[in-house]
Amino acid sequence: MRDLDLLIKYRDYLYSKQLAIGTIDNNISVINRELFDKVAKIDITKFEYREILRSMRKRLSKNTMYTYVNVIKRFYNFLIDFKYFNGENLFSTAIVKISASKTMDVLYEKEILDIYKIFKSGNKTTGYQEFLFDFLYSTGIRLAELENLNIYDFDFQSRVISIVGKGNKERIVVYNESLEYTMLSYLKARQAIMKFHRKNHSYFLIDFNTGERLKSARVYSEITKIGNIVHRKIHPHTLRHSFATHMLENGCDLRYIQELLGHSSVSTTQIYTKVQLKHKQNTILKFHPRK
Incomplete structure (x- = not known):
């Protein structure tokens, strides 16, 4: 061969x-x-x-x-x-050392809340952009995992998603009630678009213009467009990092965050403790009158 x-x-x-x-x-x-x-x-x-x-x-x-x-x-x-x-x-x-101080983009909780306020104003972003943003921030899943989701991966009654992550490892992610509300609106629109284009597949995300599976490049593009609107560099992994950091800041156990993110080792998740500390330092520098 x-x-x-x-x-x-x-x-x-x-x-x-x-x-x-x-x-x-x-x-x-x-x-x-x-x-x-x-x-x-x-x-x-x-x-x-x-x-x-x-x-x-x-x-x-x-x-x-x-x-x-x-x-x-x-x-x-x-x-x-x-x-x-x-x-x-x-x-x-091969031995290749990587930098332990790799920069990680994270949004402050206030920045996240301000973005949601912009969504409510209803004149700058599309409903689909808002749904993609909300889904990524509410679940913390990877972009590739989102692209590969199927309808049958959801237990809508229990608000649970079965995800296949890196290394073909399966995990369960639970989503909140507010995401459920926007998801139901999306599913109704998805059903109508699929019927109009006469499509019959199980991919969760679809392109509303064609009814075909929505590719990760398009999701990435829509999230960066939101960033341009709010004058902040945002990509899908920014929302995953923000999800983990905000969970940690609000008292969530590190091992539970590890499980939600699908990390094979807690040492990978521990980087968020450093991000959390840096985040707090930046908050003081930004808001405290005596810097």
Whole structure:
């Protein structure tokens, strides 16, 4: 089997894991760009391996390099697990340190409340934009998870969502009564649009212009438009970070936040304790008369 054919096999494998289309495309792009464009083969030498890493260090930030190395490492793990390659996964030994002080965008609770007030004014944002914003902030789920949601993932009576996250791990997320109200309005509109366009699929989010599944790029665009309106840089992950930080600030146990976010380790969630502290420091600097 040709080496490039193996990439097609890997793409099919990622599809079977029900990952978001954007995530799959990014993975394939990284493997093509950082591996095949450099050496055009799977069975690389240690010298070629070191050259690939050296090239990454010259061009990429530590965090980006860390991500790329892990993408290629998972690709080799797939090849070895499925007996497509009987060599060594050299990338499993790569050591790439990432910055522990990575900047995390978080909205203050007051900023969130002000945005909801803008929504109520009804003359700057669309109902769909408001629903997407409310859904992401109320649940804290990832953009890719939202894109992949199906109607049957919801227990509307109990206000519970079954989510498949990273690594195909399942978790339960509960949503509040206020989101339920806007969701019911959305579901009525969704049903009418699906009927008008004669569509029959179970994807939760749809494009109102076509009735097709709404892609994550469009969701991202709608959230950034809200940011432009309120003169604040906002993207979907900003709302996930804000969800976690505000839960922590209001007394929620860190391990419960870990469960809601779908983190495999509580150490990943602990970054929000640092964000919470920084948030409080910024609040004092912003509002206290003696700075």
